[in-house]
Amino acid sequence: MPLTSPASRRKVHTRRVTCEGFRRDDGHLDIEGHITDVKTYEVPNSFRDGIPAGEPIHDMSIRLTVDDELTILAVEAITDAGPFAICPDITVNFQRLKGIRIGPGWRKKVLSALGGAEGCTHLVELLWTMATTAYQTLYGESARKRRETGEEEPKRTGxxxxxxxxxxxxxxxxxxxxxxxxxxxxxx
Known part of the structure; x- marks a missing residue:
């Protein structure tokens, strides 16, 4: 069921978040996230000499390579567009995610490694949705494989x-x- 008809309005901002999960040929998973923020009007910006309407203020991506326990093996973070020249400089800090497991305590660990001035608000926010994508990728594929092979659901305890x-x-x-x-x- 769609949302009800809105009041008269005009679009001002669009944020797009896309997350995808892939099974690599080496058996690991790649979880990729992409975020853009676009305004419908020109944004004054001295670094970029203004940001025209429709051009991304933020255009950022992350790839996490994880194993089947959702432990991060490799990280790539990219800022293709940001409001300031120094925005891409922080992406190197995302290497701190290596070795962290997506699971209980995930948010706390991410914020400890990349919170505040140690990270980028937009890239860190993207990680929350990417964690869900990692679960959906791993567990959805496991269930699919069991159905295809006729394997029984593993016995759950607890x-x-x-x-x-x-x-x-x-x-x-x-x-x-x-x-x-x-x-x-x-x-x-």
Missing amino acids: RPPLLNSCHAFGESSPVVKDIWPEFYKDPT
Whole structure:
């Protein structure tokens, strides 16, 4: 269902975020993220002698190469467009992500390595969506391979990691009652 019809308005800003996951021939995963910010009007900017309407203020990309445990093996961060000459200089700091695992504590580890003046707000924000893309890439592909080969779902032990992570996986939801009945809690 689409959003309702909006009030009369004019577009001012567009942010586009694209994240993609790839299985490499060497078995690792590449997770790529790209972010652009574009205004519908010229932005005064002394470094770029003004930024024309429709031209990206920000145009940035990251590639994370991860293993099947989602540990970061390699990082490439690029700033093709930024509002200041020094913006691309910080991309080298993203090498600090090597060895960090996408999983519990991810945000805290990223902010410890790249927070504030040690990073770039836009590239760091991109990492949040890229983490979700990494999970979707790894676990979606694993499920697909199991279906193709007829392999059984691995036996889960303990509390499902997705339990209470969203409305659908809330411990009192019909979804949990159906797929993890042992963890279902009756809301009454």
